[in-house]
Amino acid sequence: SIYWVQGEFWPKEEIRVSPDDRGYLFGDGVYEMFRVYGGKLYEPKLHFERLERSAAGIRIPMPYSADELHERLRELIRRNNLQEGTVYIQITRGTAPRNHLFPKDSAPVTMAYCNELKRPLAQMEAGIRAVTVNDIRWLHCDYKTLNLLPNVLAKQEAVDRGGDDAILHRGEVVTECSASNVMIVSQGRLITHPANHLILHGVTRAVTLRLAAAAGIPVEERTFTLDELRAAEEVFQTGTTIEVMPVVMIDGQRVGDGQPGPVTRRLQKHFEATLGD
Numbered sequence: 001s002i003y004w005v006q007g008e009f010w011p012k013e014e015i016r017v018s019p020d021d022r023g024y025l026f027g028d029g030v031y032e033m034f035r036v037y038g039g040k041l042y043e044p045k046l047h048f049e050r051l052e053r054s055a056a057g058i059r060i061p062m063p064y065s066a067d068e069l070h071e072r073l074r075e076l077i078r079r080n081n082l083q084e085g086t087v088y089i090q091i092t093r094g095t096a097p098r099n100h101l102f103p104k105d106s107a108p109v110t111m112a113y114c115n116e117l118k119r120p121l122a123q124m125e126a127g128i129r130a131v132t133v134n135d136i137r138w139l140h141c142d143y144k145t146l147n148l149l150p151n152v153l154a155k156q157e158a159v160d161r162g163g164d165d166a167i168l169h170r171g172e173v174v175t176e177c178s179a180s181n182v183m184i185v186s187q188g189r190l191i192t193h194p195a196n197h198l199i200l201h202g203v204t205r206a207v208t209l210r211l212a213a214a215a216g217i218p219v220e221e222r223t224f225t226l227d228e229l230r231a232a233e234e235v236f237q238t239g240t241t242i243e244v245m246p247v248v249m250i251d252g253q254r255v256g257d258g259q260p261g262p263v264t265r266r267l268q269k270h271f272e273a274t275l276g277d
């Protein structure tokens with residue numbers, strides 16, 4: 001496959017990454033994961049805005065404008081002949097001998113690649129099993145940085161405990177999942193954690209809230225507790241690769257009657273209708 005690294009297109013085998021890259025040494029960088037449907041980036045504007053916000057948040061100067069990046073990613077998709085899949089892009093602070101202090105004379109390093117990926121239709125139909133895991137992350141979960149160790153550990157713990165994914169909580173408050181946001185339906189109302197510093201501001205979250213509002217489903221962006229999660233009529237995740245994913249089991253207990261609920265199904269349908277946009 002063809003990668004885009006430091007402004008040029010390369011076969012994967014020919015790419016050289018420095019052992020001094022700060023992404024490698026410190027996780028000192030940011031990234032985005034885009035969905036590609038029909039050979040095109042889905043909601044590119046929201047992803048580029050988030051990338052710029054993440055980079056600004058950790059003080060990495062953006063080496064390209066959003067328009068330049070969009071054009072390069074289109075070329076990446078074209079060169080890889082990608083129809084349905086993902087595009088990953090990361091920007092690190094650059095290459096310099098290991099020292100915590102920002103290097104004075106190094107430029108950011110940009111790398112992007114794409115992968116084929118089908119929509120997870122079987123899982124979207126059946127739903128997944130979640131386990132609750134303590135959210136041990138830092139206080140800027142709104143920046144999409146390369147530091148994913150707590151997310152990695154949470155996902156592994158979930159699978160080790162017989163689940164598919166982790167629902168994270170800080171004390172009694174449910175935040176999000178290892179790589180997605182989480183929403184509950186309670187007395188017909190859709191509830192999800194506010195978009196503040198404790199969660200990633202998901203593109204799929206934003207799209208889903210917009211679709212819910214348009215469908216006349218009452219929406220509340222507020223914190224909710226583990227008790228509310230367990231008592232919810234419906235629970236689902238939102239994310240770039242999983243779209244609207246029903247959660248049918250939490251810590252071995254059924255959510256509602258153990259089947260994806262009607263609000264979840266409606267939102268899945270509305271989401272699907274946006275794919276051709």
Ligand code: PLP
Pocket residue numbers: 033151176177178179180181199200201202203204205238239240241
């Ligand atoms: N929360 C976390 C921690 C994530 O890593 C992600 C996406 O990768 C999301 C939420 C969902 O965001 P999006 O819908 O933009 O994919």
